[in-house]
Amino acid sequence: MANSYAGKILHVDLTKRKGVKKQDLDMNFAKTYLGGKGFGAKLLYDMVPPKLDPFSPQNPVIFCTGPLTGTMTPTNRYCIVTKSPLTGFFSDSYAGGDFSPELKFAGYDIVVIKGKAPKPVYLWIDDDNVELRSAKGIWGLDTYQTQERILEELGDKSVKAACIGPAGEKRVRFATVDSSPHRQAGRCGTGAVMGSKNLKAVAVRGTGKVELADPKAFDEAYWKSREEIEKSNDSLTYRKGGTPAFVGFANSQGLYPTRNFYDGVYDKAASSLDDVSQRKYLWTREYGCFACPIHCTKIGRIRRGPWVGTETDIIEYETTGLMGSNCGIDFLEAVAYSTALCDKYGLDSISTGNVIGWTMECYEKGILKKKDLSGLDAKFGNWRAQIELVKMIGERRGIGRILGEGVARASKAIGKGSEEFAIHIKKMETPAWPPRGSPGQAIALACSDRGCDHQRGWMPAYEIGGYSWPFGGPFDRLSIEPKKSQCVKWEQDHLSALYSLTVCEFSRSGIQNDTYAALLSAATGWKIDYNEMLKYGERIWNVIRMFNVREGINRKADSSLPKRFKEPLPSGPAKGHKITDEDFNKLLDWYYESRGWDKNGIPTKEKLTELDLGNIVKDLKK
Amino acid sequence: MQIKVRLFDRLRDTSGKSALSEDMHENSTLRELIEKIATEEGTEFKKLMLDTITNRPLPNVTILVNGRHNRFIDGLETRLKEGDMVDLMTAMSGG
Numbered sequence: 100m101a102n103s104y105a106g107k108i109l110h111v112d113l114t115k116r117k118g119v120k121k122q123d124l125d126m127n128f129a130k131t132y133l134g135g136k137g138f139g140a141k142l143l144y145d146m147v148p149p150k151l152d153p154f155s156p157q158n159p160v161i162f163c164t165g166p167l168t169g170t171m172t173p174t175n176r177y178c179i180v181t182k183s184p185l186t187g188f189f190s191d192s193y194a195g196g197d198f199s200p201e202l203k204f205a206g207y208d209i210v211v212i213k214g215k216a217p218k219p220v221y222l223w224i225d226d227d228n229v230e231l232r233s234a235k236g237i238w239g240l241d242t243y244q245t246q247e248r249i250l251e252e253l254g255d256k257s258v259k260a261a262c263i264g265p266a267g268e269k270r271v272r273f274a275t276v277d278s279s280p281h282r283q284a285g286r287c288g289t290g291a292v293m294g295s296k297n298l299k300a301v302a303v304r305g306t307g308k309v310e311l312a313d314p315k316a317f318d319e320a321y322w323k324s325r326e327e328i329e330k331s332n333d334s335l336t337y338r339k340g341g342t343p344a345f346v347g348f349a350n351s352q353g354l355y356p357t358r359n360f361y362d363g364v365y366d367k368a369a370s371s372l373d374d375v376s377q378r379k380y381l382w383t384r385e386y387g388c389f390a391c392p393i394h395c396t397k398i399g400r401i402r403r404g405p406w407v408g409t410e411t412d413i414i415e416y417e418t419t420g421l422m423g424s425n426c427g428i429d430f431l432e433a434v435a436y437s438t439a440l441c442d443k444y445g446l447d448s449i450s451t452g453n454v455i456g457w458t459m460e461c462y463e464k465g466i467l468k469k470k471d472l473s474g475l476d477a478k479f480g481n482w483r484a485q486i487e488l489v490k491m492i493g494e495r496r497g498i499g500r501i502l503g504e505g506v507a508r509a510s511k512a513i514g515k516g517s518e519e520f521a522i523h524i525k526k527m528e529t530p531a532w533p534p535r536g537s538p539g540q541a542i543a544l545a546c547s548d549r550g551c552d553h554q555r556g557w558m559p560a561y562e563i564g565g566y567s568w569p570f571g572g573p574f575d576r577l578s579i580e581p582k583k584s585q586c587v588k589w590e591q592d593h594l595s596a597l598y599s600l601t602v603c604e605f606s607r608s609g610i611q612n613d614t615y616a617a618l619l620s621a622a623t624g625w626k627i628d629y630n631e632m633l634k635y636g637e638r639i640w641n642v643i644r645m646f647n648v649r650e651g652i653n654r655k656a657d658s659s660l661p662k663r664f665k666e667p668l669p670s671g672p673a674k675g676h677k678i679t680d681e682d683f684n685k686l687l688d689w690y691y692e693s694r695g696w697d698k699n700g701i702p703t704k705e706k707l708t709e710l711d712l713g714n715i716v717k718d719l720k721k
Numbered sequence: 722m723q724i725k726v727r728l729f730d731r732l733r734d735t736s737g738k739s740a741l742s743e744d745m746h747e748n749s750t751l752r753e754l755i756e757k758i759a760t761e762e763g764t765e766f767k768k769l770m771l772d773t774i775t776n777r778p779l780p781n782v783t784i785l786v787n788g789r790h791n792r793f794i795d796g797l798e799t800r801l802k803e804g805d806m807v808d809l810m811t812a813m814s815g816g
Contacts, residue, residue: 332730332731332781332811332812333812333813333814335731335812336730336731336811336812336814337814339731339734340730340734342814342815344730344812345730345812345813345814345815347727347729347730347733347739348729348730348810348813351727351729351808352785352788352808353788369739416815532815536788553815554815557814557815559813559815560813560814563783563785563788563790563813564783564790564810564813565783565790565792566813573790573792575789575790575793576788576789576790576793604815605814608812608814671788672785672787672788672789672806673788
């Protein structure tokens with residue numbers, strides 16, 4: 100029976116002259132791990148020995164599609180899985196656009212790249228023909244130039260590519276991968292791993308198509324999903340205003356990172372950085388990823404200030420928070436320009452804004468002086484300084500040599516008490532949803548599988564918005580109760596399953612859980628209901644936890660909440676609230692309990708066996 | 722007494738305002754405030770806020786009083802007081 104997998108894994112060893120191999124996709128493997136995140140989790144677990152240096156040639160970069168990739172549903176991201184050079188733990192990073200379906204159309208579910216090329220190369224996948232081409236002349240170019248040059252060289256503007264910029268080449272530990280047409284796999288520093296392999300890009304042209312096990316059932320589920328999206332206020336809000344439509348909400352609730360997370364309210368947020376301002380001063384047209392009806396992205400052009408004419412992407416919510424308010428900057432065009440620079444250098448704007456906010460606080464406290472910063476007057480609000488700092492990080496020069504290591508390593512290098520206001524968990528810079536006004540978020544951030552991340556559980560919906568979840572109702576905002584930890588666990592399993600289908604999470608607010616299950620079942624021919632999807636999510640989450648356990652993760656690592664979040668929030672409706680150690684430990688205990696892990700956060704033999712992971716029980720420490 | 726109201730997402734776009742200041746009599750309830758705003762801000766706004774049959778707020782409308790969901794206070798019967806901040810939104814998602 101036909102199914103929606105392409106049926107092939109492409110293996111590339113960059114060290115070898117003839118290092119390309121193709122392997123059939125084992126359908127038992129597919130049925131156990133689904134795709135995307137699940138595929139990457141298991142492959143990484145099997146390929147990477149404990150304590151491997153992320154920049155070792157042995158660390159693979161794994162591009163994964165999923166069973167719904169290449170279909171008409173908004174499930175067309177890809178994920179890159181590798182051992183993160185930022186955290187030293189598992190990492191999965193996602194991007195939309197149209198690279199992922201192209202990979203599937205070329206005939207591959209997964210591309211595994213390992214080794215290190217002696218000289219810069221890019222991988223050219225033209226359906227069945229796969230070759231490594233010299234990246235001489237492309238190395239050193241920014242992401243926009245790289246995409247253009249590769250398409251020119253291949254003589255086909257319909258080719259899709261995923262590439263790195265100078266930041267990836269220079270191993271900035273939060274370097275991104277930029278994929279057609281400039282959607283970024285942003286977090287965890289995957290771009291630096293590509294750079295360490297002398298791999299500038301992966302270009303692909305695919306002319307095949309994706310089969311469906313039951314086209315009629317798929318069509319029914321598809322139109323149901325479309326209806327659900329059109330009825331969803333969240334989806335419609337994304338369509339009109341993109342993610343910055345939530346700036347006003349976050350700021351009103353004291354959740355908006357301000358001046359290196361000191362506060363949660365920025366008085367100029369709504370008037371300068373939100374969707375209304377961006378629509379008025381920046382946006383010129385809309386953009387939708389492959390087959391997505393939401394169209395949350397906007398393309399803009401700067402019309403004021405020294406950068407008139409520069410084309411920019413939407414400034415996403417996260418970036419408004421980290422590059423804007425977190426650095427005390429309300430000059431929209433300057434933030435747009437800094438963000439465009441991040442995209443071109445290939446820098447994660449979340450980590451970049453976080454590390455610059457920290458630099459500004461160091462400067463204001465006299466820990467870093469002008470002479471340390473190439474003469475920059477790096478006080479909060481100085482957008483000129485921010486722009487220069489982005490360039491210095493992207494080029495790894497001056498203070499950028501240290502800042503490009505990420506805020507944890509930079510603060511360790513600078514010292515003088517700066518570690519106390521370095522805002523990260525497990526070395527990953529905290530994103531723009533800090534926890535003091537939404538305490539369940541503390542556990543979601545601390546127990547994310549890839550460091551400190553809001554996309555592995557987002558609690559404001561349940562703690563502030565009054566949203567229900569499948570196993571309970573909403574929560575009183577500041578309460579500390581077991582169900583909050585259980586809700587985080589559900590969010591993680593839920594997202595883990597969806598990311599294995601390479602779902603864009605902006606569609607999840609519209610498409611209902613049973614509809615995803617119906618789409619998956621119709622595409623693969625397997626009868627999988629939502630409860631079973633959750634089991635998949637839990638299995639995948641536990642494989643990743645075991646990978647991280649091998650790397651040393653435990654209760655102590657999960658408990659490394661930044662000191663700032665243990666101090667009272669200065670403003671907003673949750674003014675005065677903080678995350679106490681006592682509250683955090685209660686939530687953590689309940690979280691481990693709901694996961695079936697021991698008190699130290701280690702999965703138990705019973706739990707792994709229950710999830711059909713008996714084969715990795717042997718890796719539990721005796 | 723004056724009650725401050727902030728509008729977000731589609732409510733803000735439909736009314737064209739991000740903040741209102743409502744003059745309410747002492748001891749007014751949240752229900753009275755919501756009905757007043759829904760009436761004042763026009764038909765489209767009302768359709769986003771209230772069920773046309775029951776006249777109750779639609780399930781996907783979030784109503785906060787001083788940052789706390791009304792269901793954890795006294796629901797729509799919550800008594801308002803001078804200086805209260807009421808937030809109204811129909812969408813909530815990360816980014």
